[in-house]
Each structure stands twice: as C-alpha cells, then as structure tokens.
Amino acid sequence: MAEVILSKINKRWGEVYGVKDMNLSIADKEFLVLLGPSGCGKTTTMRMVAGLEFPSDGDIRIGDRSVRNLDPKDRDVAMVFQNYGLYPNMTVYENIRFPLKIRKIPASEHDERVQRAASMVELEDLLERKPKALSGGQRQRVALARAIVREPTVFLMDEPLSNLDAKLRVTMRAQLKNLQHQLAVTTIYVTHDQIEAMTLADRVVVMNAGAIMQIGTPEEVYNQPANLFVASFIGSPAMNLIEGNIVNGTFTAENISVSGISSQHNGPVTLGYRAEDATLAQDPSTAQITASIYSVELLGDATMVTVKVGGGLVSAKADKDFRQAIGSQISLTIQPHEVHLFDNHSELRIPS
Numbered sequence: 481m482a483e484v485i486l487s488k489i490n491k492r493w494g495e496v497y498g499v500k501d502m503n504l505s506i507a508d509k510e511f512l513v514l515l516g517p518s519g520c521g522k523t524t525t526m527r528m529v530a531g532l533e534f535p536s537d538g539d540i541r542i543g544d545r546s547v548r549n550l551d552p553k554d555r556d557v558a559m560v561f562q563n564y565g566l567y568p569n570m571t572v573y574e575n576i577r578f579p580l581k582i583r584k585i586p587a588s589e590h591d592e593r594v595q596r597a598a599s600m601v602e603l604e605d606l607l608e609r610k611p612k613a614l615s616g617g618q619r620q621r622v623a624l625a626r627a628i629v630r631e632p633t634v635f636l637m638d639e640p641l642s643n644l645d646a647k648l649r650v651t652m653r654a655q656l657k658n659l660q661h662q663l664a665v666t667t668i669y670v671t672h673d674q675i676e677a678m679t680l681a682d683r684v685v686v687m688n689a690g691a692i693m694q695i696g697t698p699e700e701v702y703n704q705p706a707n708l709f710v711a712s713f714i715g716s717p718a719m720n721l722i723e724g725n726i727v728n729g730t731f732t733a734e735n736i737s738v739s740g741i742s743s744q745h746n747g748p749v750t751l752g753y754r755a756e757d758a759t760l761a762q763d764p765s766t767a768q769i770t771a772s773i774y775s776v777e778l779l780g781d782a783t784m785v786t787v788k789v790g791g792g793l794v795s796a797k798a799d800k801d802f803r804q805a806i807g808s809q810i811s812l813t814i815q816p817h818e819v820h821l822f823d824n825h826s827e828l829r830i831p832s
Contacts, residue, residue, distance in 0.1 A: 482543035489538035498524040515677040516687035558627035573607040597629040635667040708827040720794035733790040740816040757818040758796035767811035
C-alpha cells in the first residue's frame with residue numbers, strides 16, 4: 481500500500497489551466513474524494529495519477545517513487561470507470577481474470593484470485609454470464625472485481641455510480657464503503673455528487689476551476705465551509721446565503737434580522753445558515769425571518785419550506801406534517817451560533 485503525493489501540479493493547454501497549483505497528500509489506505517462541478521479539474525487530476533495525462537509542471541509520487549513519467553501499466557494502479565468497460569464476448573469470470581493474464585500472473589493463481597474478488601462483490605453465481613445478461617449494478621460490480629483482482633497499490637474510481645438509478649446508487653455506496661474497509665487500499669474517487677462524497681470519504685477535496693477550494697473531513701466541509709463556493713456547493717439543499725450588513729453583532733437585510741452573532745466584523749457580509757438550523761417560530765415577535773411562503777415540498781421525513789429574503793430564496797426544514805398555503809406569512813427562528821459569515825469581496829469565511 482502507499483501514500484500518494486501531488487506536488488506543485490499544473491496541467492495546462494496553452495493558456496488554459498485544467499489544474500492549477502495543486503498540492504495534495506493522500507495517506508496510505510485513505511478514501512479520498514475529489515468533488516466539484518463539471519470542468520473543475522477532478523477527472524484531469526485522476527488521469528494524471530493514472531498516467532493517462534501528464535502534468536505540465538510538478539511531480540506525482542506513489543509510495544517512495546516518482547511516477548510522473550511512467551506509463552499507466554507501470555504505476556500499479558487500477559481504475560474503475562463510469563462506463564464499466566467490460567468485454568462483451570467474455571464471461572464475467574473471464575472479464576475479471578483478464579488483468580491477470582495481461583500482467584502474466586501465474587495461471588495457477590487465477591482461479592483463487594478471481595473467486596475471491598467475485599466473492600467480495602457478491603458475483604459468485606454470475607460468473608458464467610456475459611455482460612449483456614447483467615443489470616447495470618451487476619456490471620459495475622464486475623468492473624470493481626476486475627480492479628480488485630489486480631491487488632493494486634491505488635484504486636482510482638471515476639464517477640462509477642453515475643449510470644445507476646437512485647436506489648441502486650444507495651446500495652452500491654454501501655458496498656463500496658464496506659469494500660474499501662475490507663481491502664484497506666488507498667482510493668481516489670471522483671464525483672460531482674456531494675452525497676456520495678459525504679457518505680464515502682475519509683476526506684473530501686472540493687475543487688472549482690482547477691483549484692482546491694477546501695480539504696477536510698465531510699464534517700469539516702459541511703459545518704465549516706472555507707468560502708462561499710463550498711457553502712453553496714455542499715449540502716442538499718445547499719447552505720442558504722443572504723447578502724446584508726452586520727453592525728455590532730447584528731445582521732440585517734430585507735425581511736431578516738439576527739442579533740447576538742459573535743463576530744467583531746462590521747460592514748457588508750453574506751450570512752449563511754443550513755435549512756435544518758432554522759425552526760418555525762411560534763411567536764412572530766421573536767423570529768429572525770418573516771416572509772411569504774414561496775414553495776412547500778414534502779420530503780417524507782420533513783417538509784422543505786422556501787421563502788423570499790433579500791431578493792433571493794432561502795429554505796427551512798419543518799415537520800413532515802407541516803401544511804400552509806403558498807403566499808401565506810411564516811416566521812422562522814435562527815440561532816445566532818448557527819450562522820456563518822462570509823466576506824463579500826474575498827468570499828472567504830469570517831472567523832467567529
């Protein structure tokens with residue numbers, strides 16, 4: 481097993497940067513998720529680790545050796561792609577076995593290693609089938625088993641669940657989490673789905689426009705977003721953000737006033753709060769937000785209530801039995817210790 485270190489990495493095409501000034505250390509056996517919108521550089525980063533792209537500047541180390549100039553076959557990494565990449569003319573058994581044949585692993589070891597990999601992803605009863613006879617989830621498990629059978633130093637996974645339906649993604653997330661625990665192999669996982677990132681990762685690297693916005697545990701990036709981009713990207717729904725002013729610990733904007741905020745900052749700011757940190761106020765005189773209901777959405781375990789504040793839309797989670805007409809007035813309470821403040825110019829978090 482091995483640590484992966486990316487030092488001063490740039491990837492550019494002419495004047496266009498795909499990845500810029502990246503420094504990242506991934507610990508041995510860590511499950512690290514690269515998270516961000518399309519075009520942020522996460523897949524380019526993974527491809528550079530795999531050797532499918534070469535950095536314009538900087539170095540990549542796996543374990544105690546630099547792999548910057550090595551071909552993919554010499555890096556001891558295994559990739560799982562979004563599109564499975566199975567051979568349609570081969571059985572599941574032969575698909576899983578194929579990397580062993582290519583790497584000239586002694587034939588006497590093949591059956592044991594294939595059976596062990598298949599068992600880990602619950603494919604033992606499907607080994608004689610061909611890919612066309614499998615569901616999407618089963619095909620993805622074959623792709624995982626084909627990566628596992630190699631026993632690589634590093635796993636690289638590029639949005640492996642994006643082609644699956646919502647229910648199957650939940651099941652496969654649990655299997656991936658358990659599988660990584662069993663294998664204890666350094667894993668780099670690319671996704672634009674922040675729920676996948678929050679549920680799978682030991683640490684999350686949030687990226688935007690080729691740069692790292694924040695590195696931290698799922699709890700850190702959720703509870704202490706480093707800047708407005710992370711606050712607006714992480715969470716379902718994302719953090720509510722309201723532009724206004726703060727003077728002597730009191731934030732004000734249209735339809736909102738929050739007092740008792742522990743900040744020495746004064747002037748224009750953006751205030752953020754999570755939907756689950758707002759509650760319905762029984763007494764409107766004690767509320768921080770009073771506005772008309774814009775929409776009401778039943779989520780099953782809760783009801784999402786959206787109102788207009790300061791020219792934008794913000795939300796709060798109410799009880800699942802909440803019922804009130806669109807257009808009616810509602811009052812919300814936000815505890816001052818639950819809010820986040822961001823500088824309007826730098827977009828960075830303002831310490832409390």
